[in-house]
Amino acid sequence: MALIENLTLFVLAAFVGYEIITKIPTNLHTPLMSGANAISGITLLGSVVVAGSGSTTLATVLGFVAVVMATINVVGGYLVSHFMLAQFSQGGRD
Amino acid sequence: MAGVLGGLPDSVLQFTYLVASVLFIQGLRDMTHPRTATRGNATSAAGMFLAVVVTVLWFEILSPVVLAAGLLVGGTVGVWLAVTVETTEMPQLVGLFNGFGGGASALVAGAELIDVLGSSTQLSIGLTTTAAIAGIIGSVTFWGSLVAAGKLHGVVGDSPVSPNAGHALKALFLLLSVLAGLLLIVRPDIFGQVPVTSWIPSYWVLVAAASVLGVFLVVPIGGADMPVVIALLNSYSGLAAATTGFVLNNTVLIIAGTLVGASGLILTVIMCESMNRSLRNVLFGGLGGETESEEMDDIYEGQITETSPEEVVMLMETAQRVVIVPGYGMAVAQAQHAVAELVELLDEDGVDVEFGIHPVAGRMPGHMNALLAEADVPYEKMRELEEVNPTFSQTDLVIVTGANDVVNPKANTDDSSPIAGMPVLNVSEARSVVVNKRSLSPGFSGIPNPLFAKDNTSMLFGDAKESMQALVNQYKEATS
Known part of the structure; x- marks a missing residue:
């Protein structure tokens, strides 16, 4: 049953995503991309679980590499979007 | 199989994940307006932080050193990349x-x-x-x-x-x-x-x-x-x-x-x-990247008018409405600050000045907007294609800098052209057009641009940054 529940979530989330993203103006597409990009680093959760469980050396090594990559994605993605958006709001005040 | 919080029922973990999901969705919703977008990004980041922390505390971590090392290395590299990047390098990052x-x-x-x-x-x-x-x-x-x-x-x-x-x-x-x-x-x-x-x-x-x-x-x-x-x-x-x-x-x-x-x-x-x-x-x-140089010579032969910063400034002084069309060339030359300064000068003198931005100008969605925002251009001045196209007939001067295919009239007139039907900025409807480019070489589509040969178009050859800076200096001199 888990598969069906997961599929339900997937479909509903796709509709929510569509509704929100189509409302975002072209101006903000670059920060949106890097922000969405950072969200895709959510796979970090999975990386944390596999890296930490340490059942086999191979799984631990894979998990470690995955944690490094996903953390770069998350931290870098949010920071880059933040810097960009800070410039947008500055420009807006002028 | 339990971490620090592992004694709690599974629903606590699931509930926290639900909260994180709501934060992501709310964060994206805030992205629909520039004023709330910074907050949206922070909301989304908070959701991520919450989800990561609860995961780390929940699951049994047999190798905490490995995990901590991974987070530390990834975090450091991420911060370093984000802090050192130039806006022009944003797409590849x-x-x-x-x-x-x-x-x-x-x-x-x-x-x-x-x-x-x-x-x-x-x-x-x-x-x-x-x-x-x-x-x-x-x-x-x-x-x-x-x-x-x-x-x-x-x-x-x-x-x-x-x-x-x-x-x-x-x-x-x-x-x-x-x-x-x-x-x-x-x-x-x-x-x-x-x-x-x-x-x-x-x-x-x-x-x-x-x-x-x-x-x-x-x-x-x-x-x-x-x-x-x-x-x-x-x-x-x-x-x-x-x-x-x-x-x-x-x-x-x-x-x-x-x-x-x-x-x-x-x-x-x-x-x-x-x-x-x-x-x-x-x-x-992929487009046929082959350039038909003969055809190009035909179109350009004897039709190209070259101009100088002095002449462009004379046009600017009499103009009531100016539209600037930036392209990837502006990004490559890092000319956004010079362009922004020029716009500010014109704005102070009461000229109606705006940017006309093609959706695919640059190397990622919204690339031009991000660059101009970096140079403190108010976002109200950045107009999309549909908004700016009807205004060209009332525009005195269009300055195209580092753009080519997005202003090519062939998209409207020539059905056999590789860019046929692509929405373009119809800049030639304006009274005069100045195209700033390094040479007459074609854009990505590999086809010549008849705009350059039009009677009301003149070419300002040179690097975008140097040319725009020259315009700024010349304009200051002329109006002081």
């Missing part, structure tokens, strides 16, 4: 981050497969299927993004194989990875009764084949189509995370991944529509 997300998803699915195989003899079809999908999408995303970032950074060249051989190779490696995935799912009896663990290598074959596929997919795609590719890979990295969520039965991974998948896909469609090309054409077609 976003591409790179993207790839890392996709790569991580592929590795997690693989590690989970190994984990489950090690502890049980029965594999559910759901697990192997979703792991195979996550492996393929993740690997394609990782290598595709690396190639895209490399191309944007100028370190990866064009495809060494012919387009047809390229298509054959793509088909071959796609088939290979799907076959490896099927082996993993079906595990046919061909080798006799083998333990399930001996099927693991099949996953790595899948990853290897999908990696090659990712490289071949992106290598032949030209620089001007990169906004589409980056957006599409963005979508893939989200889908990879979502499928990994299926593998791990993790709700927040599915929700967040799907949101990103939807976002990337919508941006991809918007980009394709603004070039009037199908996604298939962008990914597999």
